Every structure is written in C-alpha cells, then in structure tokens.
Amino acid sequence: MPTLNVILVFLLYALVSTCSATANQWLRVAASAVSVRTEDACEKLHGLISRQVQICKRNVEVMDSVKEGARMSIEECQFQFRHRRWNCSTLINRRGPVFGKVLEEGTREAAFVHSISAAGVAHAVTRACSSGELERCGCDRTVRGTSAEGFQWAGCSDNVAFGAAFSQTFVDARERGRAAATSSRALMNLHNNEAGRRNLVDHMKTECKCHGVSGSCELKTCWRAMPPFREVGARLKEKFDGATEVQQKKIGSRRELVPLNSDFKPHSSSDLVYLDASPDFCVRDTKVGSMGTVGRVCNKTSKAIDGCELLCCGRGYNTHTREVVERCSCKFHWCCYVRCKTCRRTVEVHTCK
Amino acid sequence: FTPDDATTTTGTRETAFIYAITSAAVVHAITQSCSAGNLTDCSCGRVTGDSDTLPPRGSDLEGWKWGGCSDDIVFGMEFSKKFVDAADSRGRKKRSRNIRSMMNLHNNEVGRKAIQQQMSVKCRCHGVSGSCAVKTCWKTLPSFKRVGDFLKKKYMTSVPILRKTRRRLRRKQKLSRKVPIGDDELVYLEKSPNFCKSDKKRGIFGTRGRECNRTSTGPDSCNLLCCGRGYNTQVVRFVERCGCKFVWCCYVKCNTCETIIDKHTCK
Numbered sequence: 321m322p323t324l325n326v327i328l329v330f331l332l333y334a335l336v337s338t339c340s341a342t343a344n345q346w347l348r349v350a351a352s353a354v355s356v357r358t359e360d361a362c363e364k365l366h367g368l369i370s371r372q373v374q375i376c377k378r379n380v381e382v383m384d385s386v387k388e389g390a391r392m393s394i395e396e397c398q399f400q401f402r403h404r405r406w407n408c409s410t411l412i413n414r415r416g417p418v419f420g421k422v423l424e425e426g427t428r429e430a431a432f433v434h435s436i437s438a439a440g441v442a443h444a445v446t447r448a449c450s451s452g453e454l455e456r457c458g459c460d461r462t463v464r465g466t467s468a469e470g471f472q473w474a475g476c477s478d479n480v481a482f483g484a485a486f487s488q489t490f491v492d493a494r495e496r497g498r499a500a501a502t503s504s505r506a507l508m509n510l511h512n513n514e515a516g517r518r519n520l521v522d523h524m525k526t527e528c529k530c531h532g533v534s535g536s537c538e539l540k541t542c543w544r545a546m547p548p549f550r551e552v553g554a555r556l557k558e559k560f561d562g563a564t565e566v567q568q569k570k571i572g573s574r575r576e577l578v579p580l581n582s583d584f585k586p587h588s589s590s591d592l593v594y595l596d597a598s599p600d601f602c603v604r605d606t607k608v609g610s611m612g613t614v615g616r617v618c619n620k621t622s623k624a625i626d627g628c629e630l631l632c633c634g635r636g637y638n639t640h641t642r643e644v645v646e647r648c649s650c651k652f653h654w655c656c657y658v659r660c661k662t663c664r665r666t667v668e669v670h671t672c673k
Numbered sequence: 674f675t676p677d678d679a680t681t682t683t684g685t686r687e688t689a690f691i692y693a694i695t696s697a698a699v700v701h702a703i704t705q706s707c708s709a710g711n712l713t714d715c716s717c718g719r720v721t722g723d724s725d726t727l728p729p730r731g732s733d734l735e736g737w738k739w740g741g742c743s744d745d746i747v748f749g750m751e752f753s754k755k756f757v758d759a760a761d762s763r764g765r766k767k768r769s770r771n772i773r774s775m776m777n778l779h780n781n782e783v784g785r786k787a788i789q790q791q792m793s794v795k796c797r798c799h800g801v802s803g804s805c806a807v808k809t810c811w812k813t814l815p816s817f818k819r820v821g822d823f824l825k826k827k828y829m830t831s832v833p834i835l836r837k838t839r840r841r842l843r844r845k846q847k848l849s850r851k852v853p854i855g856d857d858e859l860v861y862l863e864k865s866p867n868f869c870k871s872d873k874k875r876g877i878f879g880t881r882g883r884e885c886n887r888t889s890t891g892p893d894s895c896n897l898l899c900c901g902r903g904y905n906t907q908v909v910r911f912v913e914r915c916g917c918k919f920v921w922c923c924y925v926k927c928n929t930c931e932t933i934i935d936k937h938t939c940k
Binding site: 561 | 869887892895896901904907908935
C-alpha cells in the first residue's frame with residue numbers, strides 16, 4: 321500500500337517536531353530506510369536525544385527491532401482509530417514537521433501514542449529475542465520444569481522481561497533525568513509508557529502443543545507467548561476511552577499524579593492518564609493539531625462515532641457511487657488452476673462535507 | 674420534559690413516543706380510577722363479549738362466567754380522546770389541520786390502541802379447595818410497564834411521513850407509499866438530533882454524566898452513549914442486608930454485605 325506508506329513517512333516525519341521536547345520524536349527511527357549496523361548510524365538517526373543515542377550505540381543490534389516497534393505501533397494506532405475523528409494521522413504543515421499540538425499537549429491522544437509505542441518496542445524486541453536475532457537475549461529460561469497443572473514447560477517462552485526492560489531504558493530515557501523529570505507532562509508520559517508495557521506483560525498467554533499418540537494430549541509441552549499486538553492495541557484503545565484526567569500533587573517529597581476529580585476511581589498502573597482535554601477534531605485547526613473531518617469516509621447507518629452524523633459533526637455528507645471490480649464465482653479446474661469471472665458492483669461511499 | 678420543551682415541539686420519533694405514551698397514560702389512570710370507584714361517571718365494566726374469542730356470558734362448556742370487576746376502558750378511551758386530542762383538534766375541519774396536529778392525533782391514537790390491544794382476561798377458581806369447578810373471569814388492564822415496552826418497540830420501528838398530506842398521512846418511503854399507516858405505527862416528520870451535546874435551546878441535555886455500560890454494545894454502551902468522548906469511572910460501594918435468617922422466636926438476623934462496583938459515566 322504505497323499511500324499508507326506515504327502517510328506513514330509523513331507521520332513519522334511529523335512526529336519529530338523539533339520544537340517539542342515531549343513528543344515521541346524517537347518514533348521517527350521507523351522512517352529511516354537503512355538498518356542500523358554500526359555505532360555511527362546511531363548518530364544519523366533523527367529524533368533521538370543524546371541519551372538515546374548512547375543507548376543506541378551500546379545496543380546497535382537491537383535498533384532494528386526498535387524501528388520495527390515504532391512502525392508497528394503507528395500502524396496499530398491508525399488501525400484502532402480508523403473510525404475516529406482523530407485518526408492518528410493528523411498532519412501536515414508543508415514547511416516543517418508538525419504533528420500538531422495533539423501530541424504536544426497532554427491529551428488522551430498523546431497518552432495513547434506513548435503507551436502504544438512503549439508496548440510496540442517491548443513487543444518487537446521480545447519477538448527478536450525469541451527468533452534468535454539478538455545475541456544478548458533469547459528465550460525466557462526462567463519458565464521451566466513442571467507446571468502446577470501437570471504439563472511440561474518447554475519450547476521457547478517469550479522473554480518479555482527483556483523486551484519490557486529495554487523499552488523502559490530506551491523509550492523512557494527522554495523523560496528521565498531531565499530537569500523536567502518532575503514536570504506533570506514527564507510524569508504523565510512515564511506513567512503511560514509503563515501502562516503500555518503493563519498491557520503487554522500482564523496478558524501473556526500459555527500456548528501448548530500435544531505430543532501424545534496421534535496428537536492426544538497425554539504429553540503436553542507449553543510455553544509463555546505474547547498476545548498478538550492487535551490485542552494489545554485493542555486493550556489500550558479501551559484504556560483510552562476510560563482514561564483518567566489527572567493533576568500533579570506533592571505527596572511528601574514525591575510528586576504524583578492524582579485524579580482531578582477525587583470522586584473518580586484512582587488509576588491503576590495499566591490505565592492511561594492525561595492532563596489536558598482534547599479538542600473535538602471537527603474542524604481543521606492546525607494550532608490545536610486538529611485536521612478536521614472534511615472528506616472522511618463515514619458509515620451512513622451507524623449511530624456511533626464512525627457514523628456520518630457524529631463523524632461529520634452534523635455538517636452532513638456527500639454520497640458518491642463507486643464501481644468496484646471484484647473477482648467472483650471462482651472455480652477450480654483440474655489440474656491445477658482457478659478461473660474467475662470479474663463482477664462489477666456499485667457501492668455508495670459517504671464522505672463528510 | 675415539559676410540554677414547552679423542544680423535544681415535544683419538533684416532530685421527531687421522540688415526540689411521537691411522548692404523545693403516544695401520554696395519551697395511553699391518561700387511559701390507564703382513568704380506567705384504574707373507574708375500577709377503584711374513585712369516579713362518579715364510571716365504574717367496573719360489564720363485559721359483554723366483544724369478539725369471537727370472548728363469549729358474551731362466559732362459556733358453559735368450559736365452565737366459567739364473567740364476574741368480578743372488569744376494567745372498563747371505554748370511558749377512559751373516550752376521555753383521553755376528548756382531553757388529550759383537544760390541543761390538536763382545534764381546527765374543526767380536518768382539512769385545516771396542519772401536519773403536526775395530524776401527526777400528534779395519530780400518535781395519541783396509537784397510544785390508546787396499545788392499551789386496548791393488551792387488555793387481557795384473568796380468571797380465578799373458587800371450587801372446593803380452589804378447584805376450578807367454579808371459575809369467574811374478568812378483563813384487566815395491562816401493567817403500564819408492558820404498555821411502555823410495547824410503545825418502545827413501536828418507537829424503534831416508527832415511520833417517517835411526508836409533509837404533504839392528501840387528507841391522510843402518507844409514508845415517506847416511496848416504495849411503500851400506498852400502504853396505509855396502521856394504528857399501531859408511530860409516525861414522525863423530522864430526523865432526530867444525536868442528543869450528544871447539550872443544547873438548551875433545543876431541549877437537549879447532552880450525554881455528559883450519563884451512566885453507561887462498558888461491556889455492552891447496545892445503545893447503553895459507553896461507546897455509543899458517550900459519543901466517543903470516553904468515560905469516567907467511579908467506585909461505588911453498596912451496603913446491603915443479606916443472608917437473612919429467621920430465628921425462633923421471633924426475629925430475623927441478617928448479615929451486611931458489601932459490594933463494590935465500578936460505575937462509568939460519560940465525559
């Protein structure tokens with residue numbers, strides 16, 4: 321899909337807003353075409369702060385996984401928000417990379433992007449460990465012996481501890497140790513990064529294989545596996561909907577984020593938190609980072625946010641008919657090919673005014 | 674809502690429902706008062722069979738007789754027609770009525786018919802030790818909740834109508850325009866607003882603060898009800914008496930149980 325790639329590159333480029341210290345600038349690494357093979361390459365990666373460059377130099381072999389994690393998380397973000405007014409691709413000011421204020425302010429959207437990218441890096445690094453691409457990590461050796469249910473732990477358990485730890489070192493580096501480490505925004509980012517990782521680490525699955533006679537389960541070996549990244553994305557999307565608005569409070573000598581409204585349930589370590597209310601994203605306003613919903617495809621029959629009524633913010637919609645050419649009534653012919661007819665179907669597409 | 678509320682001044686599906694349930698409520702309340710003997714102009718109805726299924730004097734074969742106090746909806750129906758419909762039947766000639774009045778009158782009638790349709794027959798046996806050798810039956814009103822449920826279903830399938838009438842209401846949908854509109858179909862003129870944002874002028878309160886269901890996918894779900902704004906979560910503690918036991922003699926001993934649930938409200 322070339323168009324998506326273009327959007328992606330633009331998005332990544334946009335993510336690196338040079339004026340903002342809080343945006344996920346490092347996500348731009350996903351856009352660099354070459355893989356990172358030497359320490360020098362770390363210097364050339366855009367969007368990293370010096371601390372991250374140092375980490376890169378010490379972990380050159382892991383950087384390709386970081387890139388993959390960044391790519392995955394942006395793709396997942398766009399998937400989860402494809403029916404929302406903010407669809408995770410808000411851009412573009414031609415003169416320079418502006419992701420808009422959405423991520424610069426401490427909004428729910430920023431919370432989601434931080435959490436999904438931290439989870440993405442943890443996921444990608446862990447997978448690289450399991451597939452043997454990295455020297456310094458492999459399968460999780462702590463999972464072994466006989467389980468309480470009576471099966472054998474064997475095979476390659478995903479070493480999510482390593483992945484999460486690396487994500488923490490690399491992704492959180494931006495917020496740690498800075499003079500601004502105690503700012504509300506840094507606390508928010510750290511919390512959401514961790515929430516993203518929690519939603520991966522706390523939902524590991526046990527996968528099993530049976531090796532009894534003709535596949536019976538008398539003999540069973542199992543291993544710990546990460547959930548598919550789609551699942552992590554869906555879970556974080558739910559956390560996005562239930563995110564807690566917080567403020568900073570000094571408790572003793574520590575600064576903590578507490579719910580703005582004390583009646584509301586305190587957030588857990590896997591919940592998302594935010595500081596600023598989001599705009600409604602109805603009209604284009606680059607100052608607040610809203611692209612508006614003009615031209616977006618909407619669902620005529622839905623009453624939810626993807627429906628034309630809400631997505632178009634009451635402005636109404638245009639209807640075009642589009643002809644779709646499909647292959648249909650396919651038949652298998654002996655031996656061995658498939659012959660299809662081409663069918664033309666007209667579909668109605670509704671786009672916001 | 675109040676009668677001046679915009680919800681009742683525009684002709685939406687919600688308006689249709691409100692008119693129908695109001696006129697049904699008048700029938701229901703008056704009929705109940707009749708049966709309770711609170712009104713001088715009416716009392717229990719004497720049932721004479723009104724259809725093939727209800728024989729005039731009970732059924733000797735099946736061994737039962739009409740008796741007791743049957744709810745008489747005739748008086749209530751007439752009163753509701755006179756009183757509730759009055760506002761919209763000021764133009765004496767049918768032709769001078771505007772489309773909104775016609776819509777209201779139709780929906781009022783749907784409400785009344787809803788009660789009439791759901792009248793049921795209840796029986797009691799008074800044979801030796803409760804056997805059914807002697808049985809009397811009477812007609813009874815449906816519970817108002819049942820009427821509400823019925824009308825809610827009609828609300829979901831209500832019919833849009835044309836503004837131009839030819840003496841009677843016509844469906845908006847071209848294909849079925851010749852099909853007459855039944856007296857169990859609610860009709861409306863305008864599309865409903867989405868009720869998401871508060872708009873005092875139009876009598877819309879918005880959904881901020883409304884309780885929603887996180888796990889549902891229906892209209893009560895946080896996803897739909899909160900219009901994509903997300904929700905807040907509160908922890909609510911219920912203290913109830915539970916596990917109650919009767920202790921000889923004579924008191925009841927209970928435990929107190931505490932349940933903690935998450936309550937979600939729209940942002």
